[in-house]
Amino acid sequence: MTWSEMQPLLEQAGQETLIMVGWSTLLAVVGGLPLGILLVLTDKGGLLQNTVVNKVIGQVVNIGRSLPFIILMVALMTFTRWVTGTTIGSEAAIVPLAIGGIPFFARLVETAVREVDGGLVEAVQAMGGNTWTVVRKVLVPEALPSLIASTTTTIIALIGYSAMAGTVGGGGLGDLAVRYGYNRFESGLMWVTVAILAVAISLIQFAGDATARALHRRGGRSGAAPRLRLLKTEEPATADVSKVA
Amino acid sequence: MITTSGLTKVYRSRGREVTALDGVDLHVREGEVYGVIGQSGAGKSSLIRCVNLLERPTAGTVTVAGQDLTALAGRGPRAGKELRQARSRIGMVFQHFNLLSSRTVQDNIELPLEILGKTGQERSRKALELLDLVGLADKAKSYPAQLSGGQKQRVGIARALAGDPKVLLSDEATSALDPETTRSILQLLRDLNRQLGLTVLLITHEMDVVKSICDSAALMEKGRIVESGTVSDLLATPGSALAAALFPVGGDPSGDDRTVLDVTFHGEAATQPVISHLSRTYNIDISILGAAIDTVGGLQVGRMRIELPGRYEDNVVPVGFLREQGLQIDVVNNDAVGDGQPLLVKEGAK
Known part of the structure; x- marks a missing residue:
């Protein structure tokens, strides 16, 4: 297979991957961010402590995370048809990709938001801020470097999932590699696809890391603040408090 | 407020x-x-x-x-x-x-x-x-x-x-x-x-x-x-734990047969030569075990730990004299001196 034969195939598949991963990432972030924050807020000791809601969201997220993507995709076919009117093609693949991506991202968001120093939340409460203020002004901005890193991880996971989406006619680079490389023994095209995917993933990882690092360097940590309130100790520099009874 | x-x-x-x-x-x-x-x-x-x-x-x-x-x-x-x-x-x-x-x-x-x-x-x-x-x-x-x-x-x-x-x-x-x-x-x-x-x-x-x-x-x-x-x-409160902690004076008595007093001066009394007055009036020898002058809460305060010869019973009159001068006198219990329990132990020392 010559390059001129490969080129249109690669362009077509590249576009499909871009559409599938782009949209599903967007949806995963839009859906996963509030879910992840809710998981933290409704947890024991959280601002909106609610055991029932926490357990329900936690279970939904766990189920979403534990299902193999290919099974999720098949299981969701009815839903996909209801949303997009079809079960094949890139558009149809976006639905299961987004639904697979949401719990994945939500767990990462949960971890990132938990890392935010509880003292900052307390400070905003002491200023008269409500829960929404805490989310908007503290939790999201302070967790932003971690959230960027989580998004990078999610994009890369979704690129992996999108290869499976090829099996329902979603197209994309992964599907191209399977159809030509595996089914037609066109190993040349397969290796080109592999190389493109490898380069793309490296670039995404690099860009994500650089952004997260830039944000982190700007802010740094807020000094001596321990991130876990539980570890807060009151160790004085000197012991001036002593006297004879 | x-x-x-x-x-x-x-x-x-x-x-x-x-x-x-x-x-x-x-x-x-x-x-x-x-x-x-x-x-x-x-x-x-x-x-x-x-x-x-x-x-x-x-x-x-x-x-x-x-x-x-x-x-x-x-x-x-x-x-x-x-x-x-x-x-x-x-x-x-x-x-x-x-x-x-x-x-x-x-x-x-x-x-x-x-x-x-x-x-x-x-x-x-x-x-x-x-x-x-x-x-x-x-x-x-x-x-x-x-x-x-x-x-x-x-x-x-x-x-x-x-x-x-x-x-x-x-x-x-x-x-x-x-x-x-x-x-x-x-x-x-x-x-x-x-x-x-x-x-x-x-x-x-x-x-x-x-x-x-x-x-x-x-x-x-x-x-x-x-x-x-x-x-x-x-x-100004006798025996106040906070006052003593704010302004500690140290010093151990030199013998058993002694009376140890903590004298706190503030305001007018701080300017009077009370100790030498006491010594001359009653003809007793006074040892100063420890003393300090400091500003506490914006006030000049002096504290002194002094030792008089004889037991407390023998010193009732001189102690009364000091109190008359407007000084605050805390009698330090002999047993407590030296090995007293710290009221506020060093933080983190537990």
Whole structure:
């Protein structure tokens, strides 16, 4: 297979991957961010402590995370048809990709938001801020470097999932590699696809890391603040408090 | 300005109950600096968090500037609008500063103003004004990570003042700072207290903090206030544990057959040559075991531990003479001297 034969195939598949991963990432972030924050807020000791809601969201997220993507995709076919009117093609693949991506991202968001120093939340409460203020002004901005890193991880996971989406006619680079490389023994095209995917993933990882690092360097940590309130100790520099009874 | 009555806080976890506050009655007058001192676990932190209801008291009431905050709290765990408004009029500074690392110094100070819904122009004007007040006018665009501990606390103080509060709560504001920086932060708090008429309630485990800026103080132990009052009243109270801790004098008696007295001078009495007078009048030899003069709460105070020959019974007359001179005399029990129990053990030494 010559390059001129490969080129249109690669362009077509590249576009499909871009559409599938782009949209599903967007949806995963839009859906996963509030879910992840809710998981933290409704947890024991959280601002909106609610055991029932926490357990329900936690279970939904766990189920979403534990299902193999290919099974999720098949299981969701009815839903996909209801949303997009079809079960094949890139558009149809976006639905299961987004639904697979949401719990994945939500767990990462949960971890990132938990890392935010509880003292900052307390400070905003002491200023008269409500829960929404805490989310908007503290939790999201302070967790932003971690959230960027989580998004990078999610994009890369979704690129992996999108290869499976090829099996329902979603197209994309992964599907191209399977159809030509595996089914037609066109190993040349397969290796080109592999190389493109490898380069793309490296670039995404690099860009994500650089952004997260830039944000982190700007802010740094807020000094001596321990991130876990539980570890807060009151160790004085000197012991001036002593006297004879 | 701040009054708590019967304030009680009980923490329940896994069936265990811990009483952090046990009926605390506190009264902070307008315009004073009030220090609450105690060991870790004495309940100081719970107390200050109950004042702006970051912690819900189990029982009792909190009144700040004539407003009963406990009545505003409502039933649910979340703070209602009225409580949040009341909180915005109470400034708070923290041991670990609690500045947002993602915001510049100026934006950190603007945060409470954003919550109050001020316009961008008002916010930046106020923030720059406050930065000037705390002496950090040139750091507006820096990030907290680029500042030293003392500078961070200055930003924390500026932020606490953004809403023009009448009351400032200070939660161990200097405990993470070195002694030099501690002094400058305390000086700043003192200046703000005088310039703005700010009422300051601070909690600390450092006696020096109370000594250098407090008008009044309270000693907390096991969730209770065991002693409280203005610093000058405390110093004038015989046997006051706080006074002795604020102003310790040491020295062991040279023998068994001696009377050891702690003499506290303040005001007029400090200028009189009482000791030599005593010696001449009764023809007795007086040894000075320890002495110090210091400024406590803005007052010149002297303390001296002296030793008279003979048992206490033999010295009733000279002791009476000293008391007549307007001095405060505490007779040091022989048994207690030297091996006395520390009232406030070194923090972290447990």
